[in-house]
Amino acid sequence: MIRARFAPSPTGYLHIGSARTFILNWLYVRKHHGTMVLRIDDTDVDRNTEASLFSIYEGLNWLALNWDELYRQSERLDLHRKLAYELLARGLAYRDFTPAAPDLEDKPHSEGPWLFNPDMRALSKEGSDARAAAGEPFVIRFRVPRENSTEVSFKDEVYGHQSKLTADIEDFALLRSNGMPTYHLASCADDIDLRITHIIRGQDHLSNTFKHLLILQAAGPPLPRFAHLPLLTAPDGSKLSKRRHGPVVSVTTYRDHGFLALAYINFLCLLGWSPKDDREQMTLYELTNAFSFEGVHRSNAVVNFSDADPIDPKALWLNAQHLRHIPVEQLAPLVRNSLEAQNLAPYADDAFFLHVVDTIRTRFSTLLDFPTKGRAYFADEFPMDPAALEKLNAPGARELLHELADRIEASHEFTEATVEADLRKLAEERGVKAGVLINASRASLTGQPVGPSAFAVFVCIGRERVLRRLRRV
C-alpha cells in the first residue's frame, strides 16, 4: 500500500511549486490507490503563522484534490524528541553546547565547509550529561560517520543512482536548543511513524536526502523510496520568491484570474513532466493514468510570466481549452459564481443559462470573461466598444435595426433560423449587404464588435431584450 505525503510549512501562501508537488503526489497516490497524507510542517515557531496556514488550505481547497489523513507536526513533538534522544542514547548523536552563531553566515563560503565542532563531538558522555544537567543549553547533532570513506547512496526514482561520501556531510542539527526539532528530524521521525512509502518532493531536497537516509537508516527499516521533482523557476532562471516575483508565485493569482482549477493543474503537470505523447489538454483522469516518474524531467522548468502579464501564455491557452471542452453543466456553476461576484445573474432558467454559457464560452478564455466581455448576456446596461460603435454608424444601420425589430416582433417564432431569415430578407429588400446588418446587430445587442455568430446572439439575449436593444440605438 502506497503512502505519500505533502508537507507544506505555513510560512506564506501556497506557492506554485508547492502546489505542483502536491498535485504530482496526488496523481501518483490516486493512480496506485494509495493514501494521501497532508502534513503541516510547522516546527519553525518563529516563522509560522495561522494566516499562512489558512491561505495554504485556501489554495488546496481551490485545487479540489482531497487528502486522506491530516497531521500537524507541532502536535507530534514528543515523537520527534524521542527519536533524537534515542539517537543520543545510542551514541549516534551528541550534544553541542556551542551557542548559536548567526554572524558566521558568510565565513564558511570563502573557506572550506564546516563539518562539526571537534570539541563537542568528542565530549564524553559523562561530561555531556553533567553540562546538560547543569542547565546549559545545547543542540543535538547527528554524529555523521567520518572515520572511513563510507558512502550514503540511494536510487532516486527520477534522478537515478545518487551517492555521497559521509565525510562531506556536516553534523547537522536534530533538536534545537529551544527543544524544537529541526526539519530533518521532524520530517524523518514523521515519515517513519506515518509509514510513508514514497517521498515525492522538490529537487531542493535532493542533497538533504543523504542526511535523511542517515537518520532513517539509524532508525531501521523499511526505507521509503524517493522521487525528486525539478524546480520551477522565474524566466531568468532564478528561484520563484514572493519578494522578487510578487503574487505570481501564489496559486490564488491564477484562481483570481478566472482559471479553472483543472486547467491550472494540467498546466502545472506539464512543467517538468510529460506524458511522452502529444497530449496537452488532459482531464484529471487522463493525468492520473498517464503519470509516472519516467516522464519526469531532471532539469528545472521556467514559469513564463512577465511584469506586464503574470500569467503564462500556455496556461491561458490551456484554460481556454478546458473552458470550451468540459461539460457545460460543470462550467455553469463556476460561471454563476463569477457573475455573482459582479452582481450579475442569468436572465432565465437553467436550461437557457446553459445554452448561453455554451454559446459564449467558445470565444472566452477565463471565467472573468463572462461578467466582462459577456456582460451584455446578463445585464441590460453595458459599455459600447468604440469598434462596435463604428458598425452601428454604418450608413442607414440604425434605421435598419429599428425595422428589423419590427419584423422580429411580427414573427410568430424567434429562433436562429427565423431571425436569420428576417434579417437577410430585410437586407435584400433594402439593397444592403447582410454583413452590415449582422455586424450592426451584434454591436447593438452586445456592445461588442466581436463574438459568436450574430444569430446565436439574438437567441441568447432573448426576444424582448433584443427588441429593446435594437430600438434604443
Next chain:
RNA sequence: GGCGCUAUCGUCUAACGGUUAGGACGGAGCCCUCUCAAGGCUCAAAUAGGGGUUCGAUUCCCCUUAGCGCUACCA
C-alpha cells in the same frame, strides 16, 4: 569555497546511437467566414562549447562554461 544536480526552438517538451531533430504555446502568413475566436494549412525558430567512444552521436564518457540546489539550531 566544498558537495550534489542539470543543459534540445523565446517558453513547455518528444526523439531511451541511425529522424529532413517531432509536437504545443507564443509570433508571421493563408484558407474558412456575418465579426472575433475555434479549426485547417504554411513559415521563422533548438541539440551551450571542446574533446573522446563508435561505421554513425541530441542520445554514452571526459573537460570547460553556464544555471540551480544544499552547505554551523529555515523548510
